[in-house]
Amino acid sequence: MNKKLIALLTLCLLLLAGCGKENAAATDEKAGADAVLDTEKTYVVGLDDTFAPMGFRDESGELIGFDVELARDAAKRMGIELDFQPVDWTMKEQELESGNIDFIWNGYSITPEREEMVAFSEPYMDNRQIIVTQNDSPVNSKADLAGKRIAVQGESSALKAVMEDAAFVDTLAEVPVEYATNVECFKDVEAGRSDALVVDEVLARYYMKENGEENYKVLDENFGEERYAVGMRKDDVALKSALDQAMKEQKEDGTYDKIYATYFAK
Numbered sequence: 001m002n003k004k005l006i007a008l009l010t011l012c013l014l015l016l017a018g019c020g021k022e023n024a025a026a027t028d029e030k031a032g033a034d035a036v037l038d039t040e041k042t043y044v045v046g047l048d049d050t051f052a053p054m055g056f057r058d059e060s061g062e063l064i065g066f067d068v069e070l071a072r073d074a075a076k077r078m079g080i081e082l083d084f085q086p087v088d089w090t091m092k093e094q095e096l097e098s099g100n101i102d103f104i105w106n107g108y109s110i111t112p113e114r115e116e117m118v119a120f121s122e123p124y125m126d127n128r129q130i131i132v133t134q135n136d137s138p139v140n141s142k143a144d145l146a147g148k149r150i151a152v153q154g155e156s157s158a159l160k161a162v163m164e165d166a167a168f169v170d171t172l173a174e175v176p177v178e179y180a181t182n183v184e185c186f187k188d189v190e191a192g193r194s195d196a197l198v199v200d201e202v203l204a205r206y207y208m209k210e211n212g213e214e215n216y217k218v219l220d221e222n223f224g225e226e227r228y229a230v231g232m233r234k235d236d237v238a239l240k241s242a243l244d245q246a247m248k249e250q251k252e253d254g255t256y257d258k259i260y261a262t263y264f265a266k
Helices: 003-034 066-078 089-097 112-117 157-164 166-171 182-190 201-210 237-252 255-264
Strands: 042-047 055-057 081-086 125-134 150-153 177-179 196-200 216-228
Touching: 042 066, 042 089, 055 066, 066 081, 066 237, 066 255, 089 112, 125 157, 125 182, 125 201, 150 157, 150 182, 157 166, 157 196, 157 216, 177 182, 182 196, 182 201, 196 201, 201 216, 201 255, 237 255
Parallel strands: 042 081, 150 177, 150 196
Antiparallel strands: 125 196, 125 216
């Protein structure tokens, strides 16, 4: 076989491979566009039911909160039924992937690592990772925490933000102490076992309001800003599309602002 014929055959094979990839991509895109939401299914929201004011239980044990009310209203607009399932927050992505839940909806921060694992809705709230101490603490800056102990929720965006500041972590007496919930982190600081906690500002502001804001101090420095969104499986194309539309309507007709005022009004 001469060199010209070999070159021609190679070119044909490359063209066929390219066409195959384009056709496959077009097929996947069409499948996504044609996906239909299953309104007969009951969808499950995975959450940490101690994360006030996003999702928590009132004195009677009823599940309430900003995200819970948003989810219930969105479900009505989408024409679906919802169940709420408390999950181990450290296992939330695994629960989603296994099909035990359909949404991670509970002050869920967008991060590059999470974007590799889940499909996010459009962002609906801004947040910061703040540092909280007791009001009479001598700690007034990150530098003042040198040689001291801090508490964070395990597998949280707060923990990730702290650990990314390697220079800061190196100044601590030990690696950040991890707890299952942010409430436990507050309790640890209140008991004097830790000198500060790093926590979502949304949760912290609510907790301090409910437990005596005068008892706490928020440092001027923080560990960065972030955005909250809802996590879904990447192949749930129709579900994401329907949710994005529902959340857009909530903001346009004032529903979002009304629910927000219930939990965050001064």
